[in-house]
Amino acid sequence: NAGVTQTPKFRILKIGQSMTLQCTQDMNHNYMYWYRQDPGMGLKLIYYSVGAGITDKGEVPNGYNVSRSTTEDFPLRLELAAPSQTSVYFCASTSGLAGGEETQYFGPGTRLLVL
C-alpha cells in the first residue's frame, strides 16, 4: 500500500513550456486534491475532485487544469508555465465517505522551478 504517490519529484521548466504532474492513490479514495505551497506560505488549494469525472476549482486554479478519468489518478496540467508557478505541489486524498475518516493523506510533493 503506497498511499499517495507523485511524479516527478523535481522539475525545471522554461517559461511557456507545459507539463503534467502525476498523482496516484491506491486507497480507493473518492476525494483528491492539488495544493501548492509557496515559500513561507501555507498550502493553497488549486483543484479538487470528489470522484471520477468530477472536478472543481479551488482557491488558485488559474494556469492549471485537471482531469479525473479514474478513481486512482488525478493529474495536474500546467499550460504555458510562468515563473509565478514556481512552487511545491502536493497531491492529497481522503475517502469522502459519510462517517468515514476525514484525514487527508498527502503525497511527497513535486518541486517545480520555472525559469
Add this chain to the structure above:
Amino acid sequence: AQRVTQPEKLLSVFKGAPVELKCNYSYSGSPELFWYVQYSRQRLQLLLRHISRESIKGFTADLNKGETSFHLKKPFAQEEDSAMYYCALKWGAQKLVFGQGTRLTINP
C-alpha cells in the same frame, strides 16, 4: 470567507519546556479543525483533530469557539517535536484551508 492564521512563523523552545503553537480561525459555519505536521524529509501528516479530542505524541488542542482559536500545546517539548506545524480548517466538500505554518525548533 474562511481563514486560518498562525501568527508565529518560527518558534524555538528548549527541551523540556512547554510548547504552545497558536492558531486562530475565521469561519461562519461550525468549525472542524486539524493540526498537520511535517517532519524533516517526510510528507505532511495528520497530528490531531479537534473532534476526536485525543492526545497524540503528548500534544493536545482545544477548540475555543469564543476566541476562535485552536492552539496546539505540549507540556514538555522533546527534540523529535522539531517540525513544521500547520493548522487547518475543514469547509465545503472536505476541503481544507491551511494556515501559513509554524516551524518549531526544540533546542537541546
